[in-house]
């Protein structure tokens with residue numbers, strides 16, 4: 171399908187043509203092992219170093235603080251498990267939030283099974299972390315606070331600097347998953363007191379299977395993948411040279427005129443939000459309206475089954491998501507939507523549209539037309555909607 175309307179950029183993005191072009195020679199003529207002494211190897215080494223510099227610059231870090239991984243999930247695993255191993259003497263208590271990505275939540279669950287104690291701090295109705303609850307959760311044996319920079323489902327941007335200042339004032343390490351934030355909003359690891367930060371290339375028009383963990387200089391965490399001496403002896407395995415080159419190129423592209431692009435996408439986002447609100451009754455926008463990723467839209471539609479909505483949108487060539495791709499197909503509603511207080515039946519009827527620069531106003535109009543038609547149809551088949559129309563049910567719209 172060539173004329174698909176793709177609004178699932180929080181799940182993954184299309185590699186930019188420049189990214190692909192920069193990557194290609196590192197599959198063919200520049201195939202050297204970056205750890206080899208001869209010229210061909212050094213060429214790969216240099217290409218990785220350039221990418222490292224670009225990515226470090228993007229988050230105001232040093233290039234020696236960037237460690238390449240096989241994606242955001244590995245970076246999250248490494249950060250959390252690495253701290254647990256290195257700081258076991260100090261304590262076994264970790265603080266995170268109820269709306270983290272599964273890469274963080276499931277890692278914490280795994281550690282809970284190993285004797286670690288995890289506090290899950292709640293969020294308000296817009297998904298903003300409850301700072302008072304976070305402060306209260308801190309204990310003498312807390313070794314780590316891990317909070318996502320910007321949520322992948324509802325787009326809410328957390329008060330990262332405030333959390334970083336709190337963690338640092340208490341001598342607790344602070345990790346943030348910035349997979350959705352990198353390239354969309356500005357990030358300054360020093361200013362925000364971030365000790366570790368996870369990023370991934372494929373969420374910003376780079377290739378899949380490559381990401382990085384920023385580890386603040388001086389912070390001691392152990393290896394997670396053992397083997398050769400790559401990545402300053404902390405992450406073994408021959409470098410993914412084409413992937414890293416693509417990651418660097420993608421970050422460079424994202425950073426160029428980032429605020430102009432964000433403004434443009436925000437314009438389209440707000441247009442779509444308004445249009446959905448006006449044209450489709452009994453809907454609710456999830457996530458903070460202001461502290462929100464420029465490309466995120468998340469709505470709940472009452473009396474609608476989310477999976478059915480997605481399938482019917484797909485039949486019209488529209489690619490969207492019900493929340494996180496990882497939970498699609500599972501019977502549970504999104505943990506993020508439940509955490510912001512939505513009842514199960516409302517959380518089930520949710521839709522995430524995540525935009526890219528390539529989306530147009532014409533596409534936005536087509537999506538609203540399709541949504542209107544599909545939702546009308548689904549509601550006409552819903553016994554709950556029938557009851558509601560007869561005045562025997564309540565609605566969510568304020």
Ligand SMILES: *Cc1c(COP(=O)(O)O)cnc(C)c1O
Pocket residue numbers: 180181240241242243244271273318320321322347348349350370371372373379380381
């Ligand atoms: C996509 C995503 C991840 C996982 O990154 P991968 O590179 O796909 O492993 C982690 N955290 C967040 C917030 C994400 O959106």
